[in-house]
Amino acid sequence: MPRRPTVSIEEFSVSGPEAGPYGITAGPDGAVWFTMVHHGRIGRVTPDGATGSHALDPASGGPSTITAGPDGALWFTEFRGHRIGRITTAGEVTSFPLPTPDAGPFGIVAGPDGALWFTEASADRIGRITTDGRVTEFPLPVSGAFPSGIAAGRDDRLWFTMNQANAIGAIAPDGAVDVHPLPTPDAAPVGIAAGADGAMWFVEIGAGRIGRITPDGTIDEFALPDCGSRPHAIAAGTDGGCWFTEWGANRVGRITPDGEIDEYDLPTPASEPHGIVQGPDGAIWTALENGTIARLTAR
Template sequence: MPTTTPGRRAPRRLPAAAAGAVLAVAAVTAPARAAAGEVREYPVTTVAGAAPAGLTTGPDGALWFAEHGAGRIGRMTADGAVTDFPTSGPDTGPAEIVTGPDRALWFTETAAGRIGRITATGRLTEYPVPTAGSAPGGIALGPDRALWFTEAAGNRIGRVTAAGAITEYPLPTPDASPHSIAAGGDGALWFTELRAGKVGRITTAGRITEFPLPGGGFPAGIAAGPDGMWLTASGTRSVDRIDYTGHVTRFGLPGPDSLPSGIARGPDGRIWYADGAGRIGRFGATGAVTTFPVPDGGAKVPLRLTAGPGGAVWFTELLGNALGRVRVPGR
């Protein structure tokens, strides 16, 4: 049975923290660097060690984010004002968050093995994932108006309805460690398999196809673009594009220290990514990359990002205990 708790405040502590695909390598263009002033940061003022992770823009126009280190869900307005709501405990490990079909915010609790739902007023409901120790991570709204999520330790893709009914689909590859998931333009859900080095596709009927990532790498974040799915691959310091037939194009990133993680389509229609080495990157129409440095960003670990208020791209700083904003060029 789900548990329901009203929003409240309390101190928190930081817990220990495709087959036959063809690879095409894109030319790497020297990046254009934007001024550091293009980035503005907003601290999470409600709790130290919040470790902001997943991020989305809610139906109310505010930013909602998962406080992985504090067991809370945060809300930030465009001017940086923060309100947060606790989950059922400090060590639940909220990871990713998305707006559901019911205008509530849905999120994964990696440590607790649950899917959470919270309303704009802070009313919380949590649904246990049937597979014990499943470690749910990524979550996305599907074309069937259900929420789909990855189970990193359970090696499954899960589906939860707005009423809380959960169905699980085991992956063909053992120990694949499914990571992130996103709805594609082909009516299916696409996900990354971090340990297996594959990209998966699951239909709303539960049929799974897997595409090995040529050239290796550890696929992590994934998002729909105008021409297929885009994903980050940390082991190869690249961002890859896979079309709906399984053809992969790899785009190398500037800098020998690149650690790409989150990826999203910005308000300008371009693909943006978060680089844990301390910058935010943007792909132009020709594939050229522009980087936006985050002040002292290597110590802050930019992690996830989304199109947000003010026509900007917003991102979380996992260790910086802040959210950041990048003004989109030309806006």
């Protein structure tokens, strides 16, 4: 049987609990970057714990998820401001309004075509923005779907969760969309990531499960020990597994390609883990809504 990883956890205070660290990504500068959803700021923390942040335009409205772009900058969604934002590693910010009013952009990822792809949760659309700010929007064939997380697959499609439609979607570069309903009712998928096994892995916040979908649409689901743990975000690790946050249980978990699950309690009670990513240093980093960024180092 494979050895269960031993994990050490460090926490870095980056804000007060009212700021709400939320989305997180690995930056091109060796640091980890994150959103402060309630304070309208983008933060940065280095592996040695040095922190800083940059204020956004007051109209930014809830910076949610963030990703590294192909241009060396960080790109993020402004859920309540209905814009896509870009910040350089020097802190220079640019915002791009979306054509659709009240679109509610949420998930964002760099695509295989050199553009950024994002979900429009309130408009049932998938968006694409080039690094010079040109936006294209693709309507989904399902209404009220609330598309949420999005990730680039190895098949050159973008895969996304449809939180209220209880399905996983895949969109091709030409805008063609496939929809795959989930077996479990009211699973409410949120985060999604490309696994090392060529499949897409996602979390079911409503059902307390981790899901896996292959490029041909075959779905497997793995129940967590605590069905009320409310898994929120997921990220692939170079160890071959996927790491995920359990927002409702104050834990971070890891699942192997064959479905073996390990869980790790966070040191601070009620820290509310949200986004998660493997950092440039090889550790797993997660944003905690209590104003902390945690680093998990597996041995």
